[in-house]
Amino acid sequence: MDLAFSAADEAFREEVRGFLDSHLTDDLKRAARRTTTVFADKDVAMRWQAILVEKGWAVPHWPVEHGGTGWTPTQKFIFAQECAKAGAPGLIPLGMRMLAPVLFKYGTPEQKREYLPRILSGEHYWCQGYSEPGSGSDLSSLKTRAVKDGDDYIVNGTKIWTTHAQFADHIFCLVRTNDTGKPQAGITFLLIDMATPGVKVEPIVTIAGDHEVNQVFFDDVRVPQANRVGPENEGWTVAKYLLEFERGGGGAATRLYEGLKELRAIAGQRTAGDGSRLTDGRQFAARIDALEIQLRALEFMELTTLARVSAGGSPGPESSLLKNSSVDIGQGMETLLLEAIDYYGLPHANLISLNGHDDPWPAPDYAETITARYLNGRAASIFGGAKEVQKNIVAKVVLGL
Numbered sequence: 550m551d552l553a554f555s556a557a558d559e560a561f562r563e564e565v566r567g568f569l570d571s572h573l574t575d576d577l578k579r580a581a582r583r584t585t586t587v588f589a590d591k592d593v594a595m596r597w598q599a600i601l602v603e604k605g606w607a608v609p610h611w612p613v614e615h616g617g618t619g620w621t622p623t624q625k626f627i628f629a630q631e632c633a634k635a636g637a638p639g640l641i642p643l644g645m646r647m648l649a650p651v652l653f654k655y656g657t658p659e660q661k662r663e664y665l666p667r668i669l670s671g672e673h674y675w676c677q678g679y680s681e682p683g684s685g686s687d688l689s690s691l692k693t694r695a696v697k698d699g700d701d702y703i704v705n706g707t708k709i710w711t712t713h714a715q716f717a718d719h720i721f722c723l724v725r726t727n728d729t730g731k732p733q734a735g736i737t738f739l740l741i742d743m744a745t746p747g748v749k750v751e752p753i754v755t756i757a758g759d760h761e762v763n764q765v766f767f768d769d770v771r772v773p774q775a776n777r778v779g780p781e782n783e784g785w786t787v788a789k790y791l792l793e794f795e796r797g798g799g800g801a802a803t804r805l806y807e808g809l810k811e812l813r814a815i816a817g818q819r820t821a822g823d824g825s826r827l828t829d830g831r832q833f834a835a836r837i838d839a840l841e842i843q844l845r846a847l848e849f850m851e852l853t854t855l856a857r858v859s860a861g862g863s864p865g866p867e868s869s870l871l872k873n874s875s876v877d878i879g880q881g882m883e884t885l886l887l888e889a890i891d892y893y894g895l896p897h898a899n900l901i902s903l904n905g906h907d908d909p910w911p912a913p914d915y916a917e918t919i920t921a922r923y924l925n926g927r928a929a930s931i932f933g934g935a936k937e938v939q940k941n942i943v944a945k946v947v948l949g950l
């Protein structure tokens with residue numbers, strides 16, 4: 550297995566760096582740095598998307614005839630690495646990374662014509678309607694129902710934790726169309742226009758004070774049968790295919806190395822009660838080093854996965870290991886950052902009263918987003934497949950237990 554990059558790959562890296570130098574503006578970098586939620590703000594992500602669309606680099610993983618780049622797996626990896634290193638905002642994956650591959654595989658020609666160009670241009674903004682109250686890890690127990698009526702379905706039920714539903718004009722949904730047999734066998738995949746009468750979005754504000762997730766209600770919502778992706782009652786196969794794309798994407802280690810640099814820089818400025826620097830104490834420094842060791846192991850795992858994919862294989866169930874490992878390191882880093890800034894963690898203004906003062910609580914700039922990032926970061930071990938569920942996959946498929 551060859552983990553080194555070729556001269557051609559290094560030349561490609563230089564080309565990507567040159568482009569990022571000239572097109573990734575300071576205000577986009579600043580906005581990305583200040584992002585505390587899972588996804589960047591819609592406005593920030595769409596501005597970066599428009600720049601990448603113009604260059605032809607927004608959807609490297611799409612077929613070339615639809616706007617893909619035709620890059621090798623290694624080039625895609627290098628691109629993700631360089632974007633992370635340069636501090637680019639993340640693109641919103643819901644349409645481009647999650648729904649689009651499903652449409653390429655299962656969509657009708659009309660669905661491809663209608664939706665793919667609008668995902669790329671940003672005219673359509675999608676959200677994901679899988680989870681329901683009581684149906685998260687146990688997704689196949691979902692109850693939102695679709696009943697046939699002429700050429701349409703009538704949809705009733707609710708979806709929860711729907712990221713960016715407040716911005717979305719479309720939602721891809723799993724609905725129940727049959728109750729007999731195995732629960733997985735009665736599920737259908739539908740595309741729903743959020744402007745349809747009967748769709749309502751209620752915000753859920755998180756412990757960090759952010760509005761990123763929502764609950765979506767469907768009350769007698771009429772959806773054309775033409776909006777079904779794949780056959781009726783075979784939505785589970787479509788849903789699982791989509792989840793393969795929800796996980797991974799590469800570049801996690803690079804992003805975390807940038808986080809480690811920030812942690813060392815902030816910890817290096819902090820002093821303890823007796824005036825000594827935080828990083829002079831062996832204990833705190835050792836905890837940072839332990840994270841770096843985990844991070845090197847993650848980087849090696851990413852590169853071995855890349856080598857396998859480049860040789861024609863697939864990421865496989867090891868992607869569960871990659872997810873858990875990157876989440877553990879990310880959460881470990883957020884914990885150390887919060888400890889490093891100690892009382893400056895309090896000015897997280899959404900949560901505490903400023904006692905009538907208009908001025909922000911005095912705190913150094915570097916502390917500004919740390920509490921919110923720590924609180925939001927707790928969600929990383931839940932969404933995209935909870936940590937324990939990933940461990941079950943590793944136990945069963947990787948370890949054969």
Ligand SMILES: Cc1cc2nc3c(=O)[nH]c(=O)nc-3n(C[C@H](O)[C@H](O)[C@H](O)COP(=O)(O)OP(=O)(O)OC[C@H]3O[C@@H](n4cnc5c(N)ncnc54)[C@H](O)[C@@H]3O)c2cc1C
Nearest residue numbers: 677678679680684685686710711712928931932933935937
């Ligand atoms: C920030 C955020 C954004 C999200 N965005 C979306 C979105 O856009 N669209 C969408 O459809 N969903 C979204 N989700 C929902 C997410 O997919 C679910 O929260 C997740 O699947 C877990 O389901 P649950 O919340 O019902 O928890 P549960 O499944 O009830 O799990 C509760 C706990 O039990 C553990 N557990 C469950 N089953 C097992 C098992 N078999 N063995 C061992 N332990 C188990 C879990 O690991 C967890 O710790 C989002 C969630 C979050 C937090």
